[in-house]
Amino acid sequence: MKIGNLGGRLVIVTTGGAVDVERASGGRFTAEPQAVYKRWTAFRQWATSADLSAAKPFDPARLRPPAPRPPQIFAIGLNYRQHAIESGLDLPSDPLVFTKFASCLTGAHDSIPVPAIGTADWEIELAVVIGVCARDVSADHAWEHVAGVAVGQDISERSIQLRGPAPQFSIGKSLSGFGPIGPWLVTPDELLDPDDLLMTCILDGEEVQKASTRDMIFPVPELIARLSAMLPLLPGDLLFTGTPAGIGSGMNPPRFLTPGQTLTSRIEGIGELRNPIVAADPA
Ligand code: ZN
Numbered sequence: 001m002k003i004g005n006l007g008g009r010l011v012i013v014t015t016g017g018a019v020d021v022e023r024a025s026g027g028r029f030t031a032e033p034q035a036v037y038k039r040w041t042a043f044r045q046w047a048t049s050a051d052l053s054a055a056k057p058f059d060p061a062r063l064r065p066p067a068p069r070p071p072q073i074f075a076i077g078l079n080y081r082q083h084a085i086e087s088g089l090d091l092p093s094d095p096l097v098f099t100k101f102a103s104c105l106t107g108a109h110d111s112i113p114v115p116a117i118g119t120a121d122w123e124i125e126l127a128v129v130i131g132v133c134a135r136d137v138s139a140d141h142a143w144e145h146v147a148g149v150a151v152g153q154d155i156s157e158r159s160i161q162l163r164g165p166a167p168q169f170s171i172g173k174s175l176s177g178f179g180p181i182g183p184w185l186v187t188p189d190e191l192l193d194p195d196d197l198l199m200t201c202i203l204d205g206e207e208v209q210k211a212s213t214r215d216m217i218f219p220v221p222e223l224i225a226r227l228s229a230m231l232p233l234l235p236g237d238l239l240f241t242g243t244p245a246g247i248g249s250g251m252n253p254p255r256f257l258t259p260g261q262t263l264t265s266r267i268e269g270i271g272e273l274r275n276p277i278v279a280a281d282p283a
Pocket of ligand 1: 075076
């Protein structure tokens with residue numbers, strides 16, 4: 001199943017288009033996309049037998065983030081070997097965790113404003129949304145706690161991220177519009193192998209990142225096991241699971257996002273984001 005946030009309302013996405021969940025369920029489930037994760041098991045049960053014949057075509061530009069206000073957002077650094085090497089850093093023995101603040105989340109076709117400082121970078125990532133509270137969950141059972149996966153971009157202003165005596169990842173990665181996720185959320189059962197998804201990041205038609213999620217140092221089940229051993233992962237929480245090699249700041253010479261470009265981010269079995277890069281208003 002695919003669920004989406006269409007103009008602020010929860011929808012199920014089918015081959016015929018979108019079905020409004022509040023209307024199709026006679027009000028049993030509300031239109032608020034973030035609310036569904038608190039009732040995830042009941043929603044899945046209802047959806048298996050729901051009448052989805054009212055599906056209507058929709059404009060993809062109206063898609064908003066499928067989890068717009070997660071209680072917690074976790075982002076993982078250095079989770080692919082080749083990316084750690086291009087960053088000149090040692091492979092981590094434990095996941096490197098930071099956050100992206102929720103106000104940076106944006107839709108699959110929304111513009112990404114980059115500040116004039118000129119060092120905003122791309123990072124395609126698999127985004128994971130929790131559906132069932134996870135506390136001390138083993139890797140074997142981790143996927144049972146996942147509502148679904150989406151394509152994500154962990155846009156990063158490198159000058160801000162690395163400014164000061166100690167790097168401050170979270171703020172440099174949380175500027176307005178720096179967290180596109182979407183185009184919708186795909187439940188893990190729809191994927192042939194949720195631990196082996198081909199991801200491609202394309203800048204103005206040029207492929208800059210290409211990898212499979214099976215190359216993660218800490219795969220999704222391992223991340224959930226390790227994080228849930230320390231704190232609960234709550235329904236609706238969002239995980240950015242790390243980016244593979246091919247970021248702009250790892251190139252020689254370094255390259256960064258420029259207004260006028262289009263950033264396309266694609267993950268097999270899920271779909272794609274197409275975000276225009278624009279100039280941020282001067283502060
Ligand atoms: Zn990242």
